[in-house]
Amino acid sequence: MKIISWNVNSVRARITNILDYIKEANPDILLLQEIKTQDENFPYEEFENKGYQSYVYGQKSYNGVAIISKINIKNIDKSFIKDELNHSRIITGEIKLNKKKIELINIYVPNGNPIDTEKYTYKKNWLKKFILSIKKKLSENSNLLIAGDFNIIPEEVDVYDFKRYENDALGKLEIRKKFRELLNLGFQDVYRVLNKNKQEYTFWDYFAGSWQKNYGMRIDHFLLSSNLIENIKSININKKPRSKIKPSDHTPIELLIN
């Protein structure tokens, strides 16, 4: 089973790129973030024509997440946390894999910049609530897959120049500790487990030739419950979509699991 996570930065502006990518990558499940549209304007038909059903938690202009799937997803939930700003940032659902019931948790964590504003407070509170809900979920189901745009640089190796981000909402120790807190609940950062020291990124700014200079960061992640680690076949950051015309600033991460 191939599960892919991708912050597309508007599903409608990106629809051609996404459909081209699906044709090549052929995912079973595609977890999208930042779809930037309300449910009623979501391009359901374009995905349906390719054999996918869409489960959408949209929002006008900003945020928004969706699960695009060839297989049936059960118990779709859009209220994993109570979001204090009513942002659409989490959609969850269940799949069956080798008799294991796996909960898919697709997230778009707040950016949090600038750090001296309420945006940073919102990010911290959001992560706090999220971790609490994960703890609760773990007491019901120990097979969790959390994927998406975490807006967290886990370690110094995960960004082209850490010094520039140590006082940024993506790289501050306080935020990176939230990531560690999640791992300590019994999760593995799948990319890092399979690539001990590799420096690869999932995001490059549109500005100042960041892509060309490889000024990127690894902020999109797959976290998997430790007891699912034996099921992993591979994980791959696919840089190709970032090199296309009219790209998202993020590129997809592809997980193969059996």
Place this chain on the structure above:
DNA sequence: ATGGCTGAGCTACTCAGA
């Protein structure tokens, strides 16, 4: 490098992103 580039909503310009 607190800049610069992109998308949405809207139709001039702001907000948000990271």
